[in-house]
Amino acid sequence: MSTTNLHTPADPSAARRAQILDAATRVFAEKGFHRATIREIATVAGVADGTIYNYFANKSALLLGLLDRLNETEGRAAHFARAPEGGAAEFMRGYLAHRFATLTETGFDIFHVLLSELLVDRDLRDRWREQTLAPTFAIAESYLGGAMAGGALRPLDPALAARAMAGMSLGVLLLRLLGDPTLEERWEELPDTIAAILIHGLTPQDGLTPEGETADAPQR
Amino acid sequence: MSTTNLHTPADPSAARRAQILDAATRVFAEKGFHRATIREIATVAGVADGTIYNYFANKSALLLGLLDRLNETEGRAAHFARAPEGGAAEFMRGYLAHRFATLTETGFDIFHVLLSELLVDRDLRDRWREQTLAPTFAIAESYLGGAMAGGALRPLDPALAARAMAGMSLGVLLLRLLGDPTLEERWEELPDTIAAILIHGLTPQDGLTPEGETADAPQR
């Protein structure tokens, strides 16, 4: 019990903060930021209204708290994603599997909340773009560019390819958050499907291309 | 009913409705649904606050009006997208090009507003899922299923493949709405890049697979 644990800190102040952020996540996810009230968050957190303001400057600061929390998780996740041993296809499958695993672990609520407010709050959006999006794409572009130059990947524009790849994961997440029942039921099958499409595309390969597919080869 | 024209309705009532929806789109896009006020929408529309309530039951009904308007556009667009003449790759490129074109034509604002509220308003979400999402995926799954059965596409799960495909488009749209500068600058290049990835994947094909990529072939 006395050993400090990163997830449940011994620091009672940090614990209180976490407790409030947990409540905020739940209430925001259910009602959205604006329809959520401080009163309800306080009730869910089991504290008084005023207590929240001992830990967060205002309602918006709760969102920033959620963003920080997400960035922490992502930061820790980055450690694992670093070693691209094996082929590019292998790497991509591993990366996606890991990505979806951390997503599931983090929980969908936090993405639900942040996405909806990122679309609406310019300050939050700017912050997120600098803190999360830009660094992520910087790494991804660099990796993709290297792999393309080395012939491990087809020569496309690394920046756009990175957006397309990230977009596919983000897009299915969004579709799920929007309530697509198929994605809710078969979420665990997605990483493999996405990996397959990203790696080989939707059309059959080999020399046995049907319907004049070879005519497409020298495209772009 | 008399000589109804969809673009410039002779019906003065429909014109007033459109005028209000235009204003709502602009104000919602700038401030988001909650921060937008009826007063400002009325001002922008050039009418009195109360007038809006002669055309819409309440503020939320403005969102439904936007959704309907979007569905109309999509519905008209569907006519063009239906004929899969030529190969699967050709079709996909054509479809994406058209998709992005209508998106650009419709304007990003309406998607911006609807997305953010879809994430937050359960009623709107349910309605959208039934009116827009479900029919779209029904068509897509049916088409993909047929093409896969006929060998024009690789045999994957049609439902998941449809989600992945749609997700990639939706995902890059979302990234753009979230302010990614690269996507803002190079938006016209995206359809081709996405088409290329969806058609052939990221890894090189041919027999000349580098780095033991062939070891990946018998995957899934």
Add this chain to the structure above:
Amino acid sequence: MSTTNLHTPADPSAARRAQILDAATRVFAEKGFHRATIREIATVAGVADGTIYNYFANKSALLLGLLDRLNETEGRAAHFARAPEGGAAEFMRGYLAHRFATLTETGFDIFHVLLSELLVDRDLRDRWREQTLAPTFAIAESYLGGAMAGGALRPLDPALAARAMAGMSLGVLLLRLLGDPTLEERWEELPDTIAAILIHGLTPQDGLTPEGETADAPQR
């Protein structure tokens, strides 16, 4: 009824404003600015809370409204005070009588409210100093300076004499607002007493000065 009346304007909007300011005066005077609530002012005014905000930007604007109203009254009063015919003593008695009369007419409440907040609100104070205090003293100093130069008044510093004179009126007003019962009972006798003191001082004049008072004559 159709003839416009300055005190009860036909303009319904101005009437509503006045109605709210009346209520604010009463509630502020009773509770002080901070302890007064918008709700109570609205109730006393017979309107809804929100209605107040159709006429005043915020609670503080009610104070500014009171200040403006006072300045209007003072402005109108200035017309009467202008003609210093007769001797200086006569003028002073007339001025004080008029001053106290308008004070009584305006009502003590408005002074009560404004004084207490002037002591506490720097912005209000600055505004009042420029709009009311400075012009008043400018006129007073000029008049006193002239009368002193002409020998109608004893040669003192006009600026300080003006402060002393104004201070005596303001001071007894303050003592009354602070609840001195004597001043409440005998308020009408004050102008004459003050005039007498200001004109001749407290000590007996004539050659018949008792107790070596003449030794005081060449003072200052």
Add this chain to the structure above:
Amino acid sequence: MSTTNLHTPADPSAARRAQILDAATRVFAEKGFHRATIREIATVAGVADGTIYNYFANKSALLLGLLDRLNETEGRAAHFARAPEGGAAEFMRGYLAHRFATLTETGFDIFHVLLSELLVDRDLRDRWREQTLAPTFAIAESYLGGAMAGGALRPLDPALAARAMAGMSLGVLLLRLLGDPTLEERWEELPDTIAAILIHGLTPQDGLTPEGETADAPQR
């Protein structure tokens, strides 16, 4: 109780009280009673919020503490003011000089705070009226009455004359607190000017009264 020293009490408890009252004076003076917070007073005093409540029942009690403190000072000052040796004019000059000196010594802040709240807080006002105002006027009336009966002062109503005299000092104090720059700059000249006016009035005396001023003589 042991060797209590009014200025630097050995009693640590009294020292703490004084320390808190000092802080309260400063914070009240800067922000006014309502805008001042217990937290800030505690910070300035160098104690915790809760500690204040070991010495004062509530926030209002701090005001009472200030009032008591002021009364102590006034009480001590009264000793000096009591002996009317010399003529009435001499006495008045001495009294005013002393009055202004103690005022300056005590500092304007405490008056600033007390005045503003006296206008607003009925309890404080009642207390001040009984503890401070009434006794002061009792002494003043008695003194003035005697001097008037003895011919040392002109025969006016002692009660009203006392109010007028006190009012002039209080009034210029108020004008200074309200930010009159002239009074801030030339504050030290005031006692003499006020004394001169109170003693001889504004109009010239002697037999050489200009402009028929003698016609005013038999007034009241």
Add this chain to the structure above:
DNA sequence: AATGAATGAGTATTCATTCAT
């Protein structure tokens, strides 16, 4: 006695909605 985290009552302000004109 001292602390300061927790409390929760209290309030200015906003804004969707109504309805008399």
Add this chain to the structure above:
DNA sequence: GATGAATGAATACTCATTCAT
């Protein structure tokens, strides 16, 4: 149908006060 003044419910935030440590 159009208007816009009036409405009043809803809510973030403050801060005096308490009390367990």
